[in-house]
Amino acid sequence: MPQPSGNILNPEEDEFIIELTLFRLRRKSKKTLKMDWQKAPDIQEGIEKIVEKLELKYIDPKRIVSFRSTGSSSRARARIWSFPKVWQMALNLPAHYVIEVLSQHYDHLSDDDRTRILIHELLHIPSNFSGSLLPHRGRGKRIDARRVESLFQEMKAKT
Numbered sequence: 174m175p176q177p178s179g180n181i182l183n184p185e186e187d188e189f190i191i192e193l194t195l196f197r198l199r200r201k202s203k204k205t206l207k208m209d210w211q212k213a214p215d216i217q218e219g220i221e222k223i224v225e226k227l228e229l230k231y232i233d234p235k236r237i238v239s240f241r242s243t244g245s246s247s248r249a250r251a252r253i254w255s256f257p258k259v260w261q262m263a264l265n266l267p268a269h270y271v272i273e274v275l276s277q278h279y280d281h282l283s284d285d286d287r288t289r290i291l292i293h294e295l296l297h298i299p300s301n302f303s304g305s306l307l308p309h310r311g312r313g314k315r316i317d318a319r320r321v322e323s324l325f326q327e328m329k330a331k332t
Contacts, residue, residue, distance in 0.1 A: 213241040216274055219291050226328045227292075231300045240273045241280075250278040253294045256304040268304030288328070293321045 216239035224232045254271040261268060272294050274280075279287065296316045297306045309316045 208242060208244045210240045210242045210273070213239040213274065216241065216272065216291070219288065220272065220295065223288065223291055223295060223328065226331050227324055229295065231302055232295060232298055233302060236267065236269045236302075238269065238271050240271060241276050242273050243276045245275050245277075247275060248278070249275055250282070251275065251290050251294050253297045253306060255306045258304060261304055268302055270298060270304070285325070289321050289325050292324050292328075296320065296324075 217234070217237075220237055220239060221234045223229070224234050251272060251274045254273065256266075256269045256271075260266075272291070274290070279290065282290070293316065299305060299307050307313075307316065314320060
């Protein structure tokens, strides 16, 4: 570890070295969590139910794999992972998606909020089910709380 030079003529250098040392100590002191992923059949059932009720015919729930993760430092509650065309061609597989829910931010939510989150993630899937993802603000419809809530209310009305 760098030590202050003790050079009275250059106190700025000593200050920099001390700050660097403190930064490294703070960084090392953070707990490093081990990421873990488990398949989540309950999430898969929720996705299938949403796709059926909202009649999202372009989505094939059999080609969406659901995981529950622990140990992430992300603040997200869930995320969707794409399967780019180059990988589809390389592995000779059709388009697939992965929906990951982050256990520490997702599991404590109400059933309604969990459903809203899954609806939000499904909205990132384009209508051609190509393996790519739609952004929150694109050319077409936005993926925002208003749209998610509208679809959630539509789904509840069909129950």
